[in-house]
Structure formats: C-alpha cells, structure tokens
Amino acid sequence: MSPPGWQEYVPGVGLARSYERAWLPKDIVAGLVLSALLVPQGMAYAELAGLPAVTGLYTSILCLLGYAVFGPSRVLVLGPDSSLGPMIAATIAPLLLANGDPARAVALASMLAVMVGVVMTVAGLARFGFVADLLSKPTQIGYMNGLALTIVIGQLAKLFGFSVDADGLVAEARAFFSGLADGEANATAAVLGVCSLAGILLLNRFMPKLPSVLIVVVLAAITVSAFDLKSHDVDTVGVLPQGFPPFTVPAVSWGDLPPLFVGALAIAVVALADTMSTASAFAARRGDRVRGNQEMVGIGAANIAAGFFQGFPVSTSGSRTAVAEQAGSRSQVTGIVGAAMITVVLVFATSLMQYVPQPTLGAIVIAAALSLADIAGTRRLWHQRRTEFWLSIIALLGVAFLGVLPGILVAVGLSILNVFRRTWWPHTAELGRVEGIAGLHDTESYPGAELLRGLVVYRFDAPLIFANARMFSDKVRETATDDPSLQWIIVAAEPITDVDTTASDMLQELDAWLNARGVSLVFAEMKDPVRKKIERYELTRTINPAHFHPTLDAAVAEYVRQTGASWRSPQPEADDEGSRR
Structure with missing residues (x-):
C-alpha cells in the first residue's frame, strides 16, 4: 500500500519509520x-x-x-x-x-x-x-x-x-x-x-x-x-x-x-x-x-x-x-x-x-x-x-x-x-478454415485453408486511422474487383482498436461503392468503444446495423444461412479463372 498524502512523494520518511535495526x-x-x-x-x-x-x-x-x-x-x-x-x-x-x-x-x-x-x-x-x-x-x-x-x-x-x-x-x-x-x-x-x-x-x-x-x-x-x-x-x-x-x-x-x-x-x-x-x-x-x-x-x-x-x-x-x-x-x-x-x-x-x-x-x-x-x-x-x-x-x-x-x-x-510505420502499413490477412484447428486462420500461413464461395474474411491488424485509411480502402476495393462472385466482405475487427473521422468518411464511401456492386461490408468482433464511435459518426445510416456481429463464427454462420454456401478447398493454381470460381 502506498503511504497516504504527502508521504507518498517522500519515500525516505516511510523508510526511516519502517527501518529495521x-x-x-x-x-x-x-x-x-x-x-x-x-x-x-x-x-x-x-x-x-x-x-x-x-x-x-x-x-x-x-x-x-x-x-x-x-x-x-x-x-x-x-x-x-x-x-x-x-x-x-x-x-x-x-x-x-x-x-x-x-x-x-x-x-x-x-x-x-x-x-x-x-x-x-x-x-x-x-x-x-x-x-x-x-x-x-x-x-x-x-x-x-x-x-x-x-x-x-x-x-x-x-x-x-x-x-x-x-x-x-x-x-x-x-x-x-x-x-x-x-x-x-x-x-x-x-x-x-x-x-x-x-x-x-x-x-x-x-x-x-x-x-x-x-x-x-x-x-x-x-x-x-x-x-x-x-x-x-x-x-x-x-x-x-x-x-x-x-x-x-x-x-x-x-x-x-x-x-x-x-x-x-x-x-x-x-x-x-x-x-x-x-x-x-x-x-x-x-x-x-x-x-x-x-x-x-x-x-x-x-x-x-x-x-x-x-x-x-x-x-x-x-x-x-x-x-x-x-x-x-x-x-x-x-x-x-x-x-x-x-x-x-x-x-x-x-x-x-x-x-x-x-x-x-x-x-x-x-x-x-x-x-x-x-x-x-x-x-x-x-x-x-x-x-x-x-x-x-x-x-x-x-x-x-x-x-x-x-x-x-x-x-x-x-x-x-x-x-507509425506499423500503423501505416499494418499486417493484413485473408482468413480461412483449417481442419482440426478451431477458428479462422491466415491463408498465407495455411495455404490449404478452406474458403466459402462469395465470401472474403479480411483481418486488419491496426487501428483504422487517417494514415492507413486509404490502404484499407484500396485493399478492399481490389478484393471486390478481382472476384465478381463476391457477396460479403467480413472484416475481422477485433485488432481494430480505433476508427477516426478520416477512416469514418472512408468507410461511408467504401460501403456505398460496395453496395453499388452488390457486396455487403460486414464487421465481426468489433470492440464496444469502437462500435460507439461508429454510431457517433452516424455510420449506421450507411452500414446496415445488422452487419455488425459479435463473433466471426456468428457472421460466417449468418452468411451460410443466407447463401447456402459450403466450405471448399482452394483450387489448384493451374485452373483457369472460371473453373476456380
């Protein structure tokens, strides 16, 4: 226990009183x-x-x-x-x-x-x-x-x-x-x-x-x-x-x-x-x-x-x-x-x-x-x-x-x-299911991870702020452009500890851009303080409040319920683009 009052700032007084012969x-x-x-x-x-x-x-x-x-x-x-x-x-x-x-x-x-x-x-x-x-x-x-x-x-x-x-x-x-x-x-x-x-x-x-x-x-x-x-x-x-x-x-x-x-x-x-x-x-x-x-x-x-x-x-x-x-x-x-x-x-x-x-x-x-x-x-x-x-x-x-x-x-x-560099260029990952291991995992570490057709689970390992908002947006837009069959992008938001106003404006524009292409932007495991900021920024007027899920499993389960998609292994590199989809 710290000594009360001024004695906390003068530890020598406490030492003199408690000193043992x-x-x-x-x-x-x-x-x-x-x-x-x-x-x-x-x-x-x-x-x-x-x-x-x-x-x-x-x-x-x-x-x-x-x-x-x-x-x-x-x-x-x-x-x-x-x-x-x-x-x-x-x-x-x-x-x-x-x-x-x-x-x-x-x-x-x-x-x-x-x-x-x-x-x-x-x-x-x-x-x-x-x-x-x-x-x-x-x-x-x-x-x-x-x-x-x-x-x-x-x-x-x-x-x-x-x-x-x-x-x-x-x-x-x-x-x-x-x-x-x-x-x-x-x-x-x-x-x-x-x-x-x-x-x-x-x-x-x-x-x-x-x-x-x-x-x-x-x-x-x-x-x-x-x-x-x-x-x-x-x-x-x-x-x-x-x-x-x-x-x-x-x-x-x-x-x-x-x-x-x-x-x-x-x-x-x-x-x-x-x-x-x-x-x-x-x-x-x-x-x-x-x-x-x-x-x-x-x-x-x-x-x-x-x-x-x-x-x-x-x-x-x-x-x-x-x-x-x-x-x-x-x-x-x-x-x-x-x-x-x-x-x-x-x-x-x-x-x-x-x-x-x-x-x-x-x-x-x-x-x-x-x-x-x-x-x-x-x-x-x-x-x-x-x-x-x-x-x-x-x-x-x-x-x-x-x-x-x-x-x-x-x-x-x-x-x-x-x-700043780690926040500016954070690690990102696409996640998939690995047989015998609970949860979803980085597909770079597990190339054989199973995926769901029309779904990308994207993890962004940093607070979402002005310095990296463009990177986040570009990565999501690139993903949506590369896969015409894409229906949902689930953001694994647990590592995102903050969203500032610059990132808020970016998310509003990004959601509108994705909606125009028939793609839903979904968030899972978002921390309560960050969710409150999202609501204060009035982002839920653009992003459907139903697209916020407490866990990744809940978000994936909702996607499977709506689309009937099933897990599948990635196709060999030699396959053409059409057969891969």
Missing part, C-alpha cells in the same frame, strides 16, 4: 564497498563530461542524499554515468569561451543538472512516466553501441598519455592515429593505461565480485608514487580541493538557457529510460514493483541537489546497483553511507588523489563504455527481425557521425517512426 550492519558494509567504486568512477566520468574531477565526487554525494529522501527504490544507486558524460559535454562545450574556463563549465553543468531535475520532477508529478517508452529496445541498443564507440575513440588519446584537439568521432579518430604516427604518445603512460584497462577487464571477467576499479586505481597510484612516474610526464589527478562543496546557485546568462534546456530534455529521456530498465530488472529479482512516476521525482530531486552543489546530471547505474546488492544492501542507507565516505575523502584525504594517473581514469571510462555496447543484442536483432536491426544501425550511425545530442533525437525519432 538488523539492516544497519549490512547497509554500512554495502556503503563502504560502494564508496570504493564511487570515488574513482565519479572522477573519471566528470572528466568524460569535460569537468574537473572533483565535481564527480560532489555530484555523487548530493545525488545519493537526494535520492535517499525522494527515491522509491530501496536498492537503486544513482551517480555520474558514462552514458550521460558525452551528452553533458556536447551540451556545454558550444557555450564555453575560447579558453574553456573550468568555472564556467561547472556553472553550465550545474544549471543543466537543475534543469534536468526540474524536467524530471514536473514530469513525474504530472505522471509522464510513459516518456521512457520513447526509446524502443532496438534504437536504445543502437544508441548505446554508438555511444560506446564514441566514448572509446574519445578516450584513446588519454589512455596513451596525450591529448587531441578534435570534435566528433571521425575527427577524433584521425587525430588520435595522427598523434601516434607523430610520436606524441607517452610510452610510460600508454603502458600504464593499457595495463589498467586490461586489469579492469580481466578482473570483471574472472573475479566479478572483486572491486576491479578500486584495485586497479590503488595499484596504479602505488606504481606512480613508487617509480616517480610524474617525472616521466605521466599526468595525474592531483590534489583535490578540500572540503564539502558549498551551496551555489549556478550563474549563467539568459542566452545559455535555451540550448541547456534542449540538452536537459535529451538527458532526461536517456536517464529515465536507463532508470526504468534498471529498476524493472532489480525489482523483478526482489519481488518489488516499480513506481515509474515517483522514480522520475527521485531522479529529479537527485539532479537538483547535485546542481546546487557544483554537480552535474546523473542517472541510475546498473553496475553500481549490482555492487550494492551483492554487498548486502537493504535500503537507501547504503547510499547515505557511501555519501558520508566520499565526504570523508574530500575533507581528510584529498592528497591521496595526487597519484591517481589520468590514463587509468581513461581506462575506467573505456571499460564502462565497453559494458554499454550490446553486440549480442545487435546479433539477436539480425536473426530475429531485420527491420529492427537496421533501425539499430541507423541509431548507431546517428550518434557516431551526427553527435551525441542529435543521435538521441535520431533514436527517439526512429522509435516513433517505427510505431
């Missing part, structure tokens, strides 16, 4: 384990977004606290995310000055987080959780594959210890290989970066329960310190600013708001789709239900909290959620413990980060990007449905060659067009 040790342990992952990932994803590494820690603290109060799930973990990093960078980069002032970048990213939070919160309160459905699975797979490719290419230079001045997949790839050819790579940094990447991937593959990122970061930092790799020009994170982030209202100009709002909308759609898929997966394992609209409020609160403390937009992390669950997490107290530990690092141990090498942060990002790619899913689409496979590829190419923000618009547009 036995959960506390497990939540503390899980929070400690989680913080070991949050620190290096937070810094790496901040730099992926084009921001100072410390902002990733600020973001992690505040989003965990915000979601603990307003988030409905007891297990989800929010934080900086590899899928959002390129979107954040793509939104704020065009607004930066020529020198790329870090303070202005932080202000823009913080305002972006606030805007994402407001969009998500308002949408959640308005119960717009269905927006997550704007990204279909095939386009989501393609988008994530394209994003993974973009991230990997963009991080290769950092992995090899140098930087490139390029924007876009092709330009960055060309600049990286040109840099290698010109000897810009730092051999020491490259070895460290490649070994870090290999270590993360190998540990994830063979010892998945170990905190691979933490182990690699610690070993890399020890290596930098022990062998004085700074003297070999290996870049490190350096000493972080000390102290808890202050409350800050992001200072941006009015002209910055429109492009930030566009980016916020795109980020909100991706964050929501990611959160809903992750929440559904973990809720199913725990026997919980997903409260989609409250999830939007929770994510919104987390983003607003991060935005007012020099943070940037966040989303749910499947990998961090899995780590928390495996460590025994029982509630959002895990996130609070994780936030407290990050705060301890910022207040007392910022100097520990001075030995963390940049190539290792690049390796963390690349490893995360590789986990975004779904090659198996793409292969499955190829074998199961080629149309959706190509939609996935187009979404991938949109991200790779148009950019991250245009890519998400391409992905959403493709999802919507795919729905």
